[in-house]
Amino acid sequence: MKNSKIGAIIKNDVERSIKNKWFVILNVCMLLFTVIGLNFNIIKNLLKNNNISVASEMTIYSVASEMTIYLEDKDNIAYEKLAKKIENTENVKLELKDNIKEYKNSNIDSNVILLKVEKDKKEYVKAELITKEAVSTKYIDVIEETLSSIKDSMISENKNLTEDEINQIKAGASVERIMLAENIDNSGKTSLLQIISNYIIFFVLLLCLNKIANTISQEKMSKSIEYILTSITTKEYIISKVLSMSIIVVIQFIFEIAYLVIAIMLSTILSLNMQLPADSGVTLGSVISIKNVIYVAMTFAFLCLTTFLQGVIQSVMSAKTTNIQEAGNATILLVMINLILYTLVLALVSPLKTTNVITYIISVIPIISMYFIPAMYLIGQANILQIIVAFVILIASIPISVIVAQKPFKNAILDFSPKKDKKIEGIEKILSTREYQERIIERKQSSKKGLIIGMAVILLLVLQVITGLLVNVLADPIASKITFISRDNIYLILMCIVFAISIYLPYLLLKAYIPKEEKINETKEDKKASILKCIKYIVLSIPIISVIQMVCTFAIEKMGLGVNVTDTLGLFNYNGKLSVVLMFLQVAILPAIFEELFIRKGVIGILKDRGAILAVFVSSIVFATIHMNTSQFIFAFLIGILFGIVRIKTGKMYPTMILHFLNNGFAVVNALFYDYTIFIDIFTYIIIGINAVGFCILIYMLYSKIMELKDKESIQRLKEKLDYRKIKLNIVENMYVFKDFTFAVTVILSVTLFIALDKILTLM
Numbered sequence: 063m064k065n066s067k068i069g070a071i072i073k074n075d076v077e078r079s080i081k082n083k084w085f086v087i088l089n090v091c092m093l094l095f096t097v098i099g100l101n102f103n104i105i106k107n108l109l110k111n112n113n114i115s116v117a118s119e120m121t122i123y124s125v126a127s128e129m130t131i132y133l134e135d136k137d138n139i140a141y142e143k144l145a146k147k148i149e150n151t152e153n154v155k156l157e158l159k160d161n162i163k164e165y166k167n168s169n170i171d172s173n174v175i176l177l178k179v180e181k182d183k184k185e186y187v188k189a190e191l192i193t194k195e196a197v198s199t200k201y202i203d204v205i206e207e208t209l210s211s212i213k214d215s216m217i218s219e220n221k222n223l224t225e226d227e228i229n230q231i232k233a234g235a236s237v238e239r240i241m242l243a244e245n246i247d248n249s250g251k252t253s254l255l256q257i258i259s260n261y262i263i264f265f266v267l268l269l270c271l272n273k274i275a276n277t278i279s280q281e282k283m284s285k286s287i288e289y290i291l292t293s294i295t296t297k298e299y300i301i302s303k304v305l306s307m308s309i310i311v312v313i314q315f316i317f318e319i320a321y322l323v324i325a326i327m328l329s330t331i332l333s334l335n336m337q338l339p340a341d342s343g344v345t346l347g348s349v350i351s352i353k354n355v356i357y358v359a360m361t362f363a364f365l366c367l368t369t370f371l372q373g374v375i376q377s378v379m380s381a382k383t384t385n386i387q388e389a390g391n392a393t394i395l396l397v398m399i400n401l402i403l404y405t406l407v408l409a410l411v412s413p414l415k416t417t418n419v420i421t422y423i424i425s426v427i428p429i430i431s432m433y434f435i436p437a438m439y440l441i442g443q444a445n446i447l448q449i450i451v452a453f454v455i456l457i458a459s460i461p462i463s464v465i466v467a468q469k470p471f472k473n474a475i476l477d478f479s480p481k482k483d484k485k486i487e488g489i490e491k492i493l494s495t496r497e498y499q500e501r502i503i504e505r506k507q508s509s510k511k512g513l514i515i516g517m518a519v520i521l522l523l524v525l526q527v528i529t530g531l532l533v534n535v536l537a538d539p540i541a542s543k544i545t546f547i548s549r550d551n552i553y554l555i556l557m558c559i560v561f562a563i564s565i566y567l568p569y570l571l572l573k574a575y576i577p578k579e580e581k582i583n584e585t586k587e588d589k590k591a592s593i594l595k596c597i598k599y600i601v602l603s604i605p606i607i608s609v610i611q612m613v614c615t616f617a618i619e620k621m622g623l624g625v626n627v628t629d630t631l632g633l634f635n636y637n638g639k640l641s642v643v644l645m646f647l648q649v650a651i652l653p654a655i656f657e658e659l660f661i662r663k664g665v666i667g668i669l670k671d672r673g674a675i676l677a678v679f680v681s682s683i684v685f686a687t688i689h690m691n692t693s694q695f696i697f698a699f700l701i702g703i704l705f706g707i708v709r710i711k712t713g714k715m716y717p718t719m720i721l722h723f724l725n726n727g728f729a730v731v732n733a734l735f736y737d738y739t740i741f742i743d744i745f746t747y748i749i750i751g752i753n754a755v756g757f758c759i760l761i762y763m764l765y766s767k768i769m770e771l772k773d774k775e776s777i778q779r780l781k782e783k784l785d786y787r788k789i790k791l792n793i794v795e796n797m798y799v800f801k802d803f804t805f806a807v808t809v810i811l812s813v814t815l816f817i818a819l820d821k822i823l824t825l826m
Contacts (some may be wrong), residue, residue: 075306304373327818380476508798516804529560572664654723678706
C-alpha cells in the first residue's frame with residue numbers, strides 16, 4: 063500500500079514539473095543555446111555570405127589589446143612577406159628572435175605569439191605557432207595565409223612534381239598549433255562541452271530545489287502534508303519528493319542529448335547544403351569520443367547523486383520556513399553555495415597549473431565533488447582512486463542525510479503555525495459546471511499521454527543514435543580481444559544487443575502508464591474463437607501488405623522520395639552461417655518482438671481509451687518515425703495502420719508480431735538466399751498462395767459488409783458513427799495529445815534526423 067502511494071506521489075510530482083510552463087520556457091532557451099552554440103561557425107559563415115557582419119568572434123579567452131609576434135626565421139623564409147602582411151593588420155607587431163625556445167609559460171605574456179619557421183623536405187615549409195592562451199583567429203589567419211603563399215611559390219618552382227604530389231603537399235598543415243602547459247586538441251569542443259554541462263547543472267539544480275521548496279511549503283501551509291504523513295513515514299515522504307526531482311534530472315539529461323543530436327544533425331544539414339568544408343560544422347564523430355562519453359557519464363552520475371543529497375537538505379530547510387517567499391530564499395542560498403563551488407573550481411582547477419594535495423582532498427567531499435571531479439578528469443588531473451573515493455563518500459552520505467533529516471523535518475512541519483497577519487491569497491474560483499471540469503480533466507489527460515509518448519520516442523531515438531555510435535567505437539577493440547569471432551559478427555552481435563536495449567527501455571516507460579485491464583476468464587470456446595479470429599486477420603493482412611509494398615516501391619522509384627537503405631549501407635553484405643543467423647535475428651526476429659511491444663502494446667495501450675482512430679494514427683506515425691529514413695517512412699506508416707487495426711480488432715499481440723516477422727523475414731530471405739533459385743521459387747509460391755487465400759477472404763468480407771448496408775438500421779448506425787459533430791469534438795479534444803513541449807521536441811528531433819540521414823545516405 064505504501065509503495066503504491068509513494069509511486070503515485072513521484073508520478074504526480076514528475077508530471078507536474080515537466081508540464082510547468084517555466085520548465086518549457088527554459089528548455090526552449092536551452093534548445094536554442096545548444097543549436098546556436100554548436101553551429102556558431104556555420105551561422106557566422108552564413109551571415110558572412112549574406113554580407114552580414116558578425117560583431118565579435120566567439121572566443122574562450124580574452125584577447126589582449128596589442129599582439130606581438132616573435133619570429134624565429136633562420137632561413138629567412140617568411141620575415142619579409144609576413145612583415146608586409148602585418149602592416150595592414152592593426153594592433154600587432156613583428157620582431158625577429160634568434161631562439162624562441164627560451165620562452166616558457168612562466169616568462170611570456172598572453173599577448174605574445176611565438177612563431178618558428180624553417181624548411182622541410184616533405185612540406186616545404188614547417189611552422190610552429192606557440193601561445194600561452196588562445197588568441198583571436200585574425201592573427202592566425204594572417205600567419206597561415208602568408209605561409210601558404212610561400213609554400214605555393216616554392217611548389218611552383220619545382221617542375222618535377224606531379225599533380226597528386228602537389229595536392230598532397232598543399233593538404234599538409236601550414237601551422238602546427240602549440241599551447242604552453244595546455245593540450246588544445248579539440249579544446250574548443252571540449253570547452254563547449256564543459257560549458258553546456260555546467261549550465262545544465264545549474265538549471266537542473268535551480269529547477270529541482272525550487273520545486274521541492276515550493277511543494278513542501280504549499281503542502282505545509284495547506285496542512286495536506288500532515289495528512290500525507292499519517293499514511294507514510296517521514297523518511298518515505300522525503301525520499302518520494304527528492305526521488306521525483308532526481309527523475310527530473312534524468313529526464314533533463316535525455317532532453318539535452320536530444321538537443322545535442324538536433325544541433326549536430328542541423329550542422330550536418332547546413333554543411334551539406336552550404337557545401338562547407340567537412341570540419342566547418344560539428345559532427346557526431348567529433349563529439350562522441352571515449353573521453354567525452356566518460357566525462358558526460360561521470361557528470362550525470364555525480365549530478366543525480368548530488369541533486370538527491372541537496373534535495374534532502376532543501377526539504378529540511380523548506381520545512382522550517384513559514385511561506386513560499388522564505389522557501390524561495392532557502393533555494394537561492396543553496397544555489398549560491400553551488401555558484402561559489404563552481405567559481406572555486408575555476409580558480410583551483412586549470413590546465414595551466416598542477417593540482418595540489420589540498421585540492422585533491424577537497425574534491426572528494428560530497429556536493430563539491432560534482433564540480434571538481436569531472437573538471438579535473440577533463441584536463442587529465444583526476445586519478446581512479448580519487449574518483450572511486452568521491453563516489454563512495456557521496457553514496458554513503460545519502461542514506462545518512464535521510465536518517466538525520468527525519469527528526470528536524472517532522473518537528474518543523476508539526477510546529478508550524480501560520481502567521482495571523484498573513485492571508486492566503488490566490489484561491490481559484492470554482493468552475494461553473496461539471497461538464498467543463500470534466501473537459502478540462504480530459505484535456506489534461508490527453509496532454510499527459512502526449513508527454514509520455516513524446517518522452518519515450520525521444521529516449522528511443524537518443525538511445526539508438528548513441529548506442530549505434532558506441533558500437534562503431536567498441537567493435538574494433540572487442541574484435542582485437544576476441545579473435546575466434548570475426549569483426550563483422552561482433553558488430554552484428556553488438557547491434558542486436560543495443561537494438562533490443564534501445565527499444566525495450568522506452569517500452570518500460572510506456573508500460574508504467576498503460577491502464578491495467580481486468581483479466582477475463584475465457585472458456586475453451588472463447589479461446590478457440592479468438593485463435594481463429596487472429597488467424598483470419600493474419601491471412602487477410604498478408605495480401606494487403608503485398609499491395610502496400612508494391613505501391614510504395616513504385617511511388618518511391620517514380621517520385622525519388624528516398625534511397626535504398628539496404629543497398630546503400632550494405633546491410634546484407636555478410637558471409638558465413640553465423641552472419642546469416644545474426645542478420646536474420648537483427649532484421650526479422652528482434653523488430654517483430656521489440657518494435658511491436660513498443661508500438662502496438664505501448665503506444666496503442668496508452669491511447670486506446672482516447673479512441674481507436676487516434677491510437678492507430680499516432681502509433682503509425684511513431685512506427686514510421688523510428689525507422690529514421692524517408693524511403694521506409696511511407697511503407698512503415700501504412701503498414702503501421704494495418705498492424706494497429708489488427709491489434710485493436712484481435713486484442714492480442716502475437717498476430718502483429720507474426721505479420722511483422724513475415725514481412726521482414728521475407729525481405730531477409732530474398733536478400734540472403736538470392737542465389738538459391740529453387741528455394742526462392744518455392745518460398746515465393748507459398749507467399750503467392752497465402753495472398754490468394756487472403757484476397758478471397760477479403761473480397762468475401764467486403765461483399766458481406768456491403769450486403770449488410772441494405773438494412774435501414776445498419777445504415778442508421780453507420781450515420782451515427784460518422785456524425786460530423788461528434789468526430790469534430792473528438793478530434794479537438796484529442797489534439798491536446800500533440801500540444802506538449804515534449805511532443806514538440808520529438809517532432810524537431812525526428813525531422814532533423816530524417817533530413818540529415820537522408821542527406822548522408824544520398825551522398826554515400
